[in-house]
Amino acid sequence: MAKPILVLKFGTASITTDKGDLDEVVIEEIARKVAVIHEQYNIVIVSSGAVGAGKKFLKNYNGTLNEKKAAASIGNPLLMNMYSKYFSPYGISLAQSLCERHHFSNRDQFLQLQQTYQKLWASNIIPIANENDVVSNLELKFSDNDELATLIAAGFGATKVLFSTSVPGVLDASGQVIEKLDTSDKKVLLLANKEKSATGLGGMTSKLNFARLANQMGIEVVIFGIRSGDGILKALKGETGTLCPAQKINLSARKKWLASGSLISGRIQIDAGAYKALQKRGSLLAVGIKKILTGFENGEIIEILDEENNAVAVAMSKVASSILSQNQNLKNLEVAHADNIVLL
Numbered sequence: 001m002a003k004p005i006l007v008l009k010f011g012t013a014s015i016t017t018d019k020g021d022l023d024e025v026v027i028e029e030i031a032r033k034v035a036v037i038h039e040q041y042n043i044v045i046v047s048s049g050a051v052g053a054g055k056k057f058l059k060n061y062n063g064t065l066n067e068k069k070a071a072a073s074i075g076n077p078l079l080m081n082m083y084s085k086y087f088s089p090y091g092i093s094l095a096q097s098l099c100e101r102h103h104f105s106n107r108d109q110f111l112q113l114q115q116t117y118q119k120l121w122a123s124n125i126i127p128i129a130n131e132n133d134v135v136s137n138l139e140l141k142f143s144d145n146d147e148l149a150t151l152i153a154a155g156f157g158a159t160k161v162l163f164s165t166s167v168p169g170v171l172d173a174s175g176q177v178i179e180k181l182d183t184s185d186k187k188v189l190l191l192a193n194k195e196k197s198a199t200g201l202g203g204m205t206s207k208l209n210f211a212r213l214a215n216q217m218g219i220e221v222v223i224f225g226i227r228s229g230d231g232i233l234k235a236l237k238g239e240t241g242t243l244c245p246a247q248k249i250n251l252s253a254r255k256k257w258l259a260s261g262s263l264i265s266g267r268i269q270i271d272a273g274a275y276k277a278l279q280k281r282g283s284l285l286a287v288g289i290k291k292i293l294t295g296f297e298n299g300e301i302i303e304i305l306d307e308e309n310n311a312v313a314v315a316m317s318k319v320a321s322s323i324l325s326q327n328q329n330l331k332n333l334e335v336a337h338a339d340n341i342v343l344l
Contacts, residue, residue: 003121005158006041006236008034009149012048013166014226020052022082026226031086033232034126038092042121044156045128046149047083050075072133083128093125098132104151105301107257114156150210154217154256161214162235163207164226169242170204180243183212183221211244216344217256218249251342258301259314259342266296266321267303268335275306278313278341286324286333295321302336316340 010030017023034043051068054075055061061071080096087094097117103109120127131148146163153161169177170191181188189208204223211221224231224241234240251259270278274288284304296302297320304313315336327333 003040003042004160005044005153005156006037007044007046007149007153007158007161008164008232009046009145009161010048010164010226011145011166012052014164015047015049016052020056022049022053022079024082024086027082028086030226030232031083031090031092033230034087035090035092036233037236038090038124038126042117043126044117044149044152044158045083045126046145046152047079047128047130048145050079050130051133053078053082069134076130076134079130080128087126093123095120095125095127097127097129098134099129099148100132104155104257107254110155110257117156144206146206146210150214153214153219154259155253157253157256158219160220160222160236161211162232163211163221163223164231164235165204165207165223166225166227167204168225168228169223169240170208178242180245181211183208183215183244184247186212188212215244215247216249217251217259218246220244220246255342258316258340259344264303264314265294265300266317267293267305268321269293269305269307269309270312272307275312278304278343281338283334283338284315284336284341285331286319286328286335287331289324289328289335292321292325297321298323304341311344313341313343315342 015023015026034045051071052075054071054073055067057074058067058070061067076096076098080094084094099113103113117127129148129152131145149161149163152158170181172178172191178191189205191208207223211223214221221244222235222238222241223244224235228234228240231240268289269291270284270288271290274284277288278284290307293305296317298317300317302315302317303311304315306312317336318334324333324335
């Protein structure tokens with residue numbers, strides 16, 4: 001049987017010191033613990049830290065977009081060299097995987113990425129993934145590696161994602177770690193401090209958002225403190241940090257990709273009758289669309305909102321919005337086929 005897939009995500013604050021330098025003690029500990037479980041899982045490490053490692057080499061660094069790109073170009077080899085230094089004694093080889101958002105929104109490119117990872121795993125090599133900050137605008141401005149870890153996990157069929165943080169887990173109002181958290185209720189997002197970490201892009205809000213998405217894709221998530229004793233091994237067993245249990249689902253790999261990896265191009269609002277049809281696994285017809293909120297082309301991914309503006313589904317469109325607006329009253333005009341619709 002194929003090994004289960006495990007995604008480990010390490011944020012900038014987890015693997016750097018207060019001064020922003022890569023923390024060799026933490027990275028050495030990561031290597032030691034991953035070596036223990038390497039034979040049991042096909043592992044992907046999603047690691048931030050490139051910008052943090054490289055920015056000190058730039059004069060008068062102020063954190064502009066171009067400066068972050070330059071810092072990433074310096075920091076990426078430093079990050080990989082550091083990981084390689086500490087994984088090498090265990091006989092574990094590593095591969096660098098610089099990803100961009102379109103690698104997930106384009107299914108052909110996504111499948112190529114998946115095949116590459118499978119080839120690496122067949123040779124017992126661990127890919128270390130990071131956003132391609134050097135050339136990408138969207139990732140740096142609107143996303144973080146919590147999203148990248150979740151997209152890899154959902155697209156590749158991972159069973160678990162471990163989000164490491166600089167704190168012991170998700171904390172309640174009294175500062176105590178919440179051991180188990182049901183993310184099916186959006187109110188869990190209120191538990192997060194809205195501030196981002198001083199060194200990274202994300203924060204607890206990001207982790208909870210993407211934990212919710214992963215849970216909806218049937219993936220278990222643990223948010224834990226990297227500096228907790230045996231943190232990785234205990235998190236894997238659900239013995240430390242905050243456990244976010246997976247929800248029971250029955251989605252094909254393609255529908256998981258559609259729901260989590262695709263890049264939304266347009267948005268539409270539907271009426272109550274159309275929503276009931278979707279809930280019964282029906283297709284979306286033009287007559288049920290109340291409003292086109294954002295334009296889109298044939299074959300692009302659209303987000304479907306109900307009458308209260310709640311996102312209820314995503315779908316691959318069969319017609320462009322320009323054609324739809326001219327023929328919206330045609331009862332049999334199919335906007336999205338049921339096989340290309342995923343309820344959220």
